[in-house]
Amino acid sequence: MRQFRALTGESVLQALLALRAQPLRSALALVGVVIGIVTVVLMASVLSGLRNQVALLFRELGTENVFVYHRSGDPYSSPSELEAGRRPLDPAFGPILAREAPSVSEVAAQLLVPAIAAGRPLIARSGRAESDTALIEAVTSNFFAVTGAEFAAGRPFTPLEERSRARVAVLGANVAGALFGPDPALGKSFRLAGDEWFVVGVAAPRKGGFFGENRQDNVIALPLATARQRFPEADALILYLRSEPGRRDAARLEAEWVLRRLRGLGPTEENDFNLSTADQIIGQFDRLAAGIGLVTVGLAAVSLLIGGIGIANVMLIGVTERTREIGLRRAVGARRREVLSQFLIEAVILSFAGGLAGVATAAGLGFLLSVLLPAFPSVPPLSIAAAGLASSLATGVVAGWWPARRAADLPPVEALRYE
Amino acid sequence: MPRCGATLPRVRIPRTVGRASHLETWRQAAAACFAHPLRTVLGALAIAAAVGTLILVETAVDTLAAYARESAARVFGAETFVVARIGSPGTLSRRELAARLERNRPIRRADVRALERFSQGRVVYAPTAQRAADVVAGGRRFEGASVSGTGAALPRLRDLGIAEGRFFLPMEERSGAQVVVIGADLAETLFPGRDALGASVRIGGRGFRVIGLQARLGTTGGVTLDRYAWMPLVAWERLFGPAETLQVSARAPEGEPVARAEDRARASLRALHQLAPGEEDDFDIVLPEAARSFVLALVDRVGAVTPILTAMALLAAIVVVTNTTLVSVAQRTWEIGVRRAVGATRGQIVREVLAESILVSLAGGVVAVVAVSALARVVASTTGLPVTLRTGTVVVALVAATLAGLVAGGYPARRAARVDVIQALRQE
Numbered sequence: 001m002r003q004f005r006a007l008t009g010e011s012v013l014q015a016l017l018a019l020r021a022q023p024l025r026s027a028l029a030l031v032g033v034v035i036g037i038v039t040v041v042l043m044a045s046v047l048s049g050l051r052n053q054v055a056l057l058f059r060e061l062g063t064e065n066v067f068v069y070h071r072s073g074d075p076y077s078s079p080s081e082l083e084a085g086r087r088p089l090d091p092a093f094g095p096i097l098a099r100e101a102p103s104v105s106e107v108a109a110q111l112l113v114p115a116i117a118a119g120r121p122l123i124a125r126s127g128r129a130e131s132d133t134a135l136i137e138a139v140t141s142n143f144f145a146v147t148g149a150e151f152a153a154g155r156p157f158t159p160l161e162e163r164s165r166a167r168v169a170v171l172g173a174n175v176a177g178a179l180f181g182p183d184p185a186l187g188k189s190f191r192l193a194g195d196e197w198f199v200v201g202v203a204a205p206r207k208g209g210f211f212g213e214n215r216q217d218n219v220i221a222l223p224l225a226t227a228r229q230r231f232p233e234a235d236a237l238i239l240y241l242r243s244e245p246g247r248r249d250a251a252r253l254e255a256e257w258v259l260r261r262l263r264g265l266g267p268t269e270e271n272d273f274n275l276s277t278a279d280q281i282i283g284q285f286d287r288l289a290a291g292i293g294l295v296t297v298g299l300a301a302v303s304l305l306i307g308g309i310g311i312a313n314v315m316l317i318g319v320t321e322r323t324r325e326i327g328l329r330r331a332v333g334a335r336r337r338e339v340l341s342q343f344l345i346e347a348v349i350l351s352f353a354g355g356l357a358g359v360a361t362a363a364g365l366g367f368l369l370s371v372l373l374p375a376f377p378s379v380p381p382l383s384i385a386a387a388g389l390a391s392s393l394a395t396g397v398v399a400g401w402w403p404a405r406r407a408a409d410l411p412p413v414e415a416l417r418y419e
Numbered sequence: 420m421p422r423c424g425a426t427l428p429r430v431r432i433p434r435t436v437g438r439a440s441h442l443e444t445w446r447q448a449a450a451a452c453f454a455h456p457l458r459t460v461l462g463a464l465a466i467a468a469a470v471g472t473l474i475l476v477e478t479a480v481d482t483l484a485a486y487a488r489e490s491a492a493r494v495f496g497a498e499t500f501v502v503a504r505i506g507s508p509g510t511l512s513r514r515e516l517a518a519r520l521e522r523n524r525p526i527r528r529a530d531v532r533a534l535e536r537f538s539q540g541r542v543v544y545a546p547t548a549q550r551a552a553d554v555v556a557g558g559r560r561f562e563g564a565s566v567s568g569t570g571a572a573l574p575r576l577r578d579l580g581i582a583e584g585r586f587f588l589p590m591e592e593r594s595g596a597q598v599v600v601i602g603a604d605l606a607e608t609l610f611p612g613r614d615a616l617g618a619s620v621r622i623g624g625r626g627f628r629v630i631g632l633q634a635r636l637g638t639t640g641g642v643t644l645d646r647y648a649w650m651p652l653v654a655w656e657r658l659f660g661p662a663e664t665l666q667v668s669a670r671a672p673e674g675e676p677v678a679r680a681e682d683r684a685r686a687s688l689r690a691l692h693q694l695a696p697g698e699e700d701d702f703d704i705v706l707p708e709a710a711r712s713f714v715l716a717l718v719d720r721v722g723a724v725t726p727i728l729t730a731m732a733l734l735a736a737i738v739v740v741t742n743t744t745l746v747s748v749a750q751r752t753w754e755i756g757v758r759r760a761v762g763a764t765r766g767q768i769v770r771e772v773l774a775e776s777i778l779v780s781l782a783g784g785v786v787a788v789v790a791v792s793a794l795a796r797v798v799a800s801t802t803g804l805p806v807t808l809r810t811g812t813v814v815v816a817l818v819a820a821t822l823a824g825l826v827a828g829g830y831p832a833r834r835a836a837r838v839d840v841i842q843a844l845r846q847e
């Protein structure tokens with residue numbers, strides 16, 4: 001054991017000396033590995049960061065919540081042919097679900113108002129600015145609590161405002177900025193669809209999003225009752241069921257049962273509505289994104305492959321140049337195994353050093369990128385950094401194997417004769 | 420007596436002595452490459468990997484685009500265009516959409532009749548209106564079929580794949596006969612094991628006779644083509660009321676360019692709507708929106724990142740070739756010394772070193788082209804995708820390989836040029 005350790009220590013020393021003997025060559029080979037590792041680690045970090053942002057977006061809507069909609073897929077995109085005929089959900093379902101499903105503690109509703117009403121686009125106008133990209137939604141007063149929305153200023157609607165169909169609104173962070181600039185939006189009013197609406201609350205910027213964009217920041221939230229009266233053609237209703245802690249799956253099953261009864265479905269008929277949870281949506285997204293992720297990281301890995309070729313090349317050149325040295329060493333008793341491990345260790349040291357440098361560079365670049373472009377979170381998580389180091393090690397082993405074998409297989413007599 | 424190590428006096432050597440022709444340069448470079456085949460192969464391999472990814476990505480993007488176009492052509496026909504109130508609603512902002520809705524008039528049956536009259540048979544039109552509805556036959560129900568009212572000319576515009584029976588005739592279109600052509604899913608669900616031809620179905624409470632069956636068309640770009648029920652537009656309007664606006668598919672006849680047919684359609688509709696020469700159109704004419712499948716949108720997004728990745732790969736490959744060339748130069752120091760001593764200029768040495776690195780890189784580039792085209796052929800034969808390796812891509816790849824070689828050889832060439840002749844001659 002001690003012998004093995006002494007031998008390995010000696011080999012490492014030899015390897016370092018050999019590398020130092022040809023500094024430029026070794027440095028260039030190392031640079032190749034650094035380029036490869038930086039590419040792979042940075043790419044993987046960016047993808048992981050973006051994915052986490054998306055997951056955060058959905059988790060923010062409530063991990064204990066069950067979402068109900070009358071179609072599957074994104075409520076904001078156009079329906080598939082098959083589901084185009086489905087009836088939307090009735091807001092009256094909300095209280096019924098809360099009452100009849102014991103695992104459901106409360107139900108909030110969100111009505112999506114189409115951007116074009118009666119041929120006219122919905123544009124929000126404050127005194128000096130207007131927004132034609134704000135999304136109009138009508139929500140129940142408990143929506144903000146159920147979806148864990150935080151307020152930068154003001155408060156959500158009160159049930160009284162809802163009952164009396166008051167013209168009040170809660171603005172998302174971006175809309176408030178667009179309409180009122182740096183001034184506080186609280187207490188001001190804006191015009192929408194010919195009416196004047198008063199701002200009673202401004203939501204804090206939401207966490208997470210797609211490339212830094214979170215839908216909810218662009219939303220003008222109106223009370224459900226008021227909006228239904230004002231925009232009768234809006235029918236895309238989403239129900240948010242908050243379940244009792246830890247009983248989300250039970251809540252989902254109970255909700256399904258109640259809804260099937262409410263929709264009058266027979267025992268053989270399939271659901272004409274869709275239930276989903278944040279985890280489910282994130283899972284779907286992951287499945288879709290896995291493919292792209294793999295392809296992108298694969299492309300990045302080509303750089304690492306090329307770095308490996310560089311290491312192999314340098315090793316081969318080294319073997320050729322030191323043929324006499326190898327012959328001599330074998331002649332005085334070194335075994336094949338020792339020669340092999342000698343060169344292998346050299347290759348591994350080179351590529352591992354490249355790996356360390358690469359991970360450090362990627363971390364630095366990633367940090368810089370995150371500061372300059374907040375939409376691209378790219379600080380390498382520990383798992384990816386470790387994977388980067390591991391792959392640099394693997395590259396060294398794989399790249400160095402064949403040259404090391406060639407060195408070990410050199411017939412000693414021929415090697416000694418080599419010019 | 421001159422001291423040892425002093426430099427030789429500068430002697431002017433006429434340029435013609437020792438001057439190598441260009442061919443000689445390349446031949447020398449090739450000799451240098453073949454002298455150390457293993458090194459050369461590895462260098463070429465590195466460049467091949469980098470250039471290969473470049474070609475692969477470009478080809479993949481081109482193939483997917485071709486596939487999307489082909490799918491759309493299969494559904495809509497290659498020379499078809501669409502006249503509609505709003506052509507591509509997905510691309511418009513809220514304000515533009517509202518403005519268009521206000522300005523553009525809905526297209527009605529009267530418009531279609533006028534279009535046909537004005538075209539004098541030169542353009543083929545088929546108006547379409549569509550709604551989801553249930554189709555019932557003898558106790559069985561098919562939910563959410565795409566019930567489409569259209570014109571008798573539709574089979575000339577779209578490949579409907581009528582396997583049995585026939586499409587309805589212009590006569591039946593005019594009278595709004597209660598006949599229907601159904602898709603494969605409907606036939607299977609409503610008439611399992613039976614021949615659906617001649618049977619009757621009920622849609623929206625009215626009876627229709629099945630006069631034609633579509634073959635199984637499958638799914639293209641995310642749209643299932645087997646859930647349709649085609650009937651004359653007049654019959655459709657009898658069921659669902661007049662359509663708010665019609666989508667009119669149109670096609671230039673064989674041999675005529677699409678642009679001319681489009682112009683004719685535009686002129687006809689403008690005349691019908693009595694638009695003055697300077698006024699804008701109050702309708703849209705578009706090419707049928709190729710199903711913007713999720714894949715294509717994805718490709719766009721990935722396509723933004725790939726240039727960076729290919730650049731990094733190319734950089735790594737350049738580093739490998741630089742390394743290789745440096746070693747080659749170091750090993751031929753003596754040779755370089757001799758050649759300089761007998762009159763070769765620095766420029767010649769530089770050119771030769773560059774030639775060597777370019778040769779290696781170009782070889783790698785050629786290998787990449789050959790490998791990817793072989794792969795493309797294999798993929799095309801096994802999956803049937805329209806794999807297209809454009810000549811433009813090949814040219815770009817080879818140019819990139821050459822430039823990579825040039826860049827890679829730059830530093831070694833400079834080092835070779837700066838070799839001190841005396842020192843070089845002293846090496847063995």
